[in-house]
Amino acid sequence: MNSSKTQFAELQQTDELEQTWKEPKGFLGSLAVVGHKEIGKRYIVTAFIFLLLGGLEALLMRLQLAFPENTFLDPGRYNQIFTTHGTTMMFLFAVPVMEGMGIYLVPLMVGTRNVAFPRLNAFGYWMYLAGGLFLYAGTFFHALPDAGWFAYPPLSGPQFSPGKGVDVWAQMITFTEVSALCVAVELIVTILRMRAPGMTLNRIPMFCWSMLVQSFMIIFAMPAVMIASSVMLLNDRTIGTHFVNPAEGGDPLLYQHIFWFFGHPEVYIIFLPALGMVSSMIETFSRRHLFGYPALVLALVANGFLAFGLWVHHMFATGLPQVGEAYFTAASMMIAITSGVQIFCWLATLCTGRLRTTTALHFVFGFIFIFVLGGLTGVMVASIPFDLQAHDTYFVVAHFHYVLIGGALFPLFGGFHYWFPKFTGRLMDERLGKCSFWILFVGFNLTFFPMHFLGLGGMPRRVYTYSAGMGWELPNLLATVGALTIAVGGIVFIANVMRSRRHGEIADPNPWEGASLEWEAASPPKSYNFPRLPAVDNLWPAWDDISKRTVIEGLSDDRREILITSLNAAEPHHRHTLPKPSIWPFVTTLGLGIGLTGSVIAFSWYYVAAALGAIGFIGWFWPRRPLEFTS
Amino acid sequence: MTEARVLYVGHLPDQEVSNHGPLWFGQVLLCCIEGMMLCMLIAIYFYLRLGVDVWPPPGTQLPSTPVPTLALIPLLLSIVPTYIASAGAKRNSRVLMLAGLAGNLLFAAVFLGFRYLEWRSFNFTWQTDAHGTIVWSILFLHTFDLVADLVMTFVLLVIIAIGRYGPKQRTGVHVDSVVWYFLVAIWLPLYAVIYWGPHVVGAGR
Numbered sequence: 051m052n053s054s055k056t057q058f059a060e061l062q063q064t065d066e067l068e069q070t071w072k073e074p075k076g077f078l079g080s081l082a083v084v085g086h087k088e089i090g091k092r093y094i095v096t097a098f099i100f101l102l103l104g105g106l107e108a109l110l111m112r113l114q115l116a117f118p119e120n121t122f123l124d125p126g127r128y129n130q131i132f133t134t135h136g137t138t139m140m141f142l143f144a145v146p147v148m149e150g151m152g153i154y155l156v157p158l159m160v161g162t163r164n165v166a167f168p169r170l171n172a173f174g175y176w177m178y179l180a181g182g183l184f185l186y187a188g189t190f191f192h193a194l195p196d197a198g199w200f201a202y203p204p205l206s207g208p209q210f211s212p213g214k215g216v217d218v219w220a221q222m223i224t225f226t227e228v229s230a231l232c233v234a235v236e237l238i239v240t241i242l243r244m245r246a247p248g249m250t251l252n253r254i255p256m257f258c259w260s261m262l263v264q265s266f267m268i269i270f271a272m273p274a275v276m277i278a279s280s281v282m283l284l285n286d287r288t289i290g291t292h293f294v295n296p297a298e299g300g301d302p303l304l305y306q307h308i309f310w311f312f313g314h315p316e317v318y319i320i321f322l323p324a325l326g327m328v329s330s331m332i333e334t335f336s337r338r339h340l341f342g343y344p345a346l347v348l349a350l351v352a353n354g355f356l357a358f359g360l361w362v363h364h365m366f367a368t369g370l371p372q373v374g375e376a377y378f379t380a381a382s383m384m385i386a387i388t389s390g391v392q393i394f395c396w397l398a399t400l401c402t403g404r405l406r407t408t409t410a411l412h413f414v415f416g417f418i419f420i421f422v423l424g425g426l427t428g429v430m431v432a433s434i435p436f437d438l439q440a441h442d443t444y445f446v447v448a449h450f451h452y453v454l455i456g457g458a459l460f461p462l463f464g465g466f467h468y469w470f471p472k473f474t475g476r477l478m479d480e481r482l483g484k485c486s487f488w489i490l491f492v493g494f495n496l497t498f499f500p501m502h503f504l505g506l507g508g509m510p511r512r513v514y515t516y517s518a519g520m521g522w523e524l525p526n527l528l529a530t531v532g533a534l535t536i537a538v539g540g541i542v543f544i545a546n547v548m549r550s551r552r553h554g555e556i557a558d559p560n561p562w563e564g565a566s567l568e569w570e571a572a573s574p575p576k577s578y579n580f581p582r583l584p585a586v587d588n589l590w591p592a593w594d595d596i597s598k599r600t601v602i603e604g605l606s607d608d609r610r611e612i613l614i615t616s617l618n619a620a621e622p623h624h625r626h627t628l629p630k631p632s633i634w635p636f637v638t639t640l641g642l643g644i645g646l647t648g649s650v651i652a653f654s655w656y657y658v659a660a661a662l663g664a665i666g667f668i669g670w671f672w673p674r675r676p677l678e679f680t681s
Numbered sequence: 682m683t684e685a686r687v688l689y690v691g692h693l694p695d696q697e698v699s700n701h702g703p704l705w706f707g708q709v710l711l712c713c714i715e716g717m718m719l720c721m722l723i724a725i726y727f728y729l730r731l732g733v734d735v736w737p738p739p740g741t742q743l744p745s746t747p748v749p750t751l752a753l754i755p756l757l758l759s760i761v762p763t764y765i766a767s768a769g770a771k772r773n774s775r776v777l778m779l780a781g782l783a784g785n786l787l788f789a790a791v792f793l794g795f796r797y798l799e800w801r802s803f804n805f806t807w808q809t810d811a812h813g814t815i816v817w818s819i820l821f822l823h824t825f826d827l828v829a830d831l832v833m834t835f836v837l838l839v840i841i842a843i844g845r846y847g848p849k850q851r852t853g854v855h856v857d858s859v860v861w862y863f864l865v866a867i868w869l870p871l872y873a874v875i876y877w878g879p880h881v882v883g884a885g886r
Contacts, residue, residue: 166703235710239703247688269710273717277725281818291807293725293813299733299811307728308721585688604691613690614703622688625695626703627849660829668836671853673845 064581066607071163071577074631082631085577086157089175091473093150096175097143100182104138105540107131112497114535115526118518121677128514129196130215136183136199137219140316141226142182144458148323149174149233151465152261154473156237158568159255159577161246161584163612164628166239167232167668173635174232180643181225188218198512200281200309203294203302208287217287217650220279224646227272230319234265234272235489243267245620246567246611247585252347253620255589256333256340258345258520260326263354264319265325265667270358271315278308289653303368310361317454320356322350325392327465328414332396332565334468335411336403338420339561342395347390348396356384358584366434375434382432389425393418408562409483413464416491420456424449427502442512445505451498463490463543470550471557475573478550493535500525500532565590571601583613640664696848698855700772708856711830712863715826723874727882729811736883741805743883744816744876748802752795753872756865759788767858775841778854782838784863789831796824801864816875823864823871830860832882840886 068201073085083089110131111424114123123131157165165171188194193214197206206216241254254262282305292298294305340346362370362378396418405411427449431437440446470478504525509516516522534544560569569592571579582601584591591599602622605611610628615621645659699705730736737743766781768774800820807817834857840850 061734170707230712235707235714239706239709243703243706243861273714274721277718277721281722281822282725285807285814285818289807290820292811293729293814295811296808298814299729299738300814301729301732301811304725304728308725311721455835578724598686600686601686602690603687604689604693611695614697614701622690622693623701624693624697625690627696660825664832668834671833671836673840673847673850677766 065492069579081636082633085164090154097147100142107135116530125514132192144320161567162244167236174229176230176639181222185222220284223279234268237265243619249620253589256329257326260322264322271312275312310364314361315357321457324461327461335406338403341398349391353388366437373471410464410468412487413460417460424452443505444501444509448501471561476554482546489539496532497529500528634670641666698851708859726815748799755788755791763858763861767855770854778841
């Protein structure tokens, strides 16, 4: 009798929570959504669409390069395609997809109900979407960039890149970086101030640690690229400033310095969350505690710091003073230490665990294999004499695809299989999953391994064709066959997602027996994540007896109240009410989007952006009755 | 679930207006971002300086220091009303908030007046040469930040004046003061670089 009463009370409570936290429906409602799960999913789906576009661009390039003196693409079109491919993959796929995973998973992992700034989160997504559409809209206005994904002047300057393509590229950066910065700010605050009571710093799940370090890196790296692209490059092109004009005291190399001060950390911004995913998956599928948690955390943090001291290794061929270059060689090689520590911790966990060889773990093994190879070529190109030979050849192309696809994409695919039941409530098909893994793994190596030899054989990157008789025919043909194989793997993966979403096996909350808090929420989680917020007393809460879980009481259910905890010890500090859904982040993006789009034509459009943006922000901030301003 | 242990938090304060709130933290991070942008511009300033023998190049007047130095007085004084506004926000005192926000706007307006005067005295634009480009970029970005914050300060003043406020808006007043402290503090190195830099590192003049 007593227990049925309690059950009734709990049902009533979850009903009320659902009323409070549910997201608005309908078209207008969908523009006002602020829930982290919905926005995280939007990031992930949008980013995968851009991955598809970037992948198609890669296929076009490979088709062109399959045979010597091929005429499938003309040189101008080829330049546009490799530029858009790199830009899409770096700015519109890799960073946003990691942000999306973080937005979805971090609040669940730290045991709260949303990110710290839900409306900022919505705003970030809209800015990202606007930036992606802006770049691709260039296709219809003959305004596709064609100066490479890092747009070096003087090639990208007004003299050698007339037209609006480079301007569109430069301002697209503004959109996507604003988005990344928004996510970074809200994830840092979420991780540092909204953790479940008892989740001290040394009980934060590895994935959250990786998002925390990544977010701090974004805060210190992304401003540099905004300076490089929208202050230096764009203003030189539109209003005649002289940042990179040597005739008036400017310097094109300065652009490279500023760009790579961002560009190198960018690589780790993409790759650190992937490391966090690998740690999560290895712990779960080894069915034991992660070996060397403190060492892994310290390696991540060290990686974050070192990332800012490496940028010159992208510029070894520019003739900088040798003493400086030697420093950057040493710093670059130190990355092997932090990466090595992580690899050995994972291997130790895997060797001493009882493995469950799921699809996700296959991708982890694929990651270790490919990433170690990429790391080895990384140590090679960190050495100046070697780099001067390999610079701007296909050797570098091979290296960074091994590092980025191996280091970020394989863990991401693994993570996608791993968390898919959390996202959708259904498991992905394991047989199809393993099938897609093997096709992707073979296809990847077939595509990029021959490129090492192409590079050593002297084939420069970014050439639209090559003559016969250079000995480059076979590796190029193999690479193209490999690219088509990757496409097949991609199709199998998509088919698996589509099929599993509707017909996959129903998943319970913790299908893999994972250790972190997201596995305590329902699959898929309710709008409020947890009926009652949990408190934890170790690093593996979901491995404890759930019926003995300490839960939080005393938070209002009729408004979006969450608990703020202290930074180190995660002791309860005060209650805090998160905002309700709002259309204003969307409206603000619209205003800023109009102004920033115009700014590629004339500087004065910045004032339009400022005015419309201000209207948006004021509307956003304007107090509404009743909850927001009663005390 | 019935045996679950319970941690009761209902007695804790809600919507605290202090440096412990998430918004304060977020605002500090936004200041880090903006600070990083301005620091990059300082780095660019010195990089461009290294590229030429004479700085600023011949024909460009040395920046005069009296007006910008005088302008520091209202700028530094503006911290006082800003502090009053944030103290008012914490104590929920409407009078202190109104006086503080209005004082902030007033001193800032005087400072911007001085800045207008010094801009008029320049004999170079961003199109003149690399020196002009970087000086105007720093000034433009910092002025843009100032004006953006003043618009928000004005909006807060209106909100407090018409009485449509609660803890959320008071938190707004409090973090608005954080931005202003930041903009004042970051101006000191920028001022030193733009106006004293050429006197100190501008060899050949």
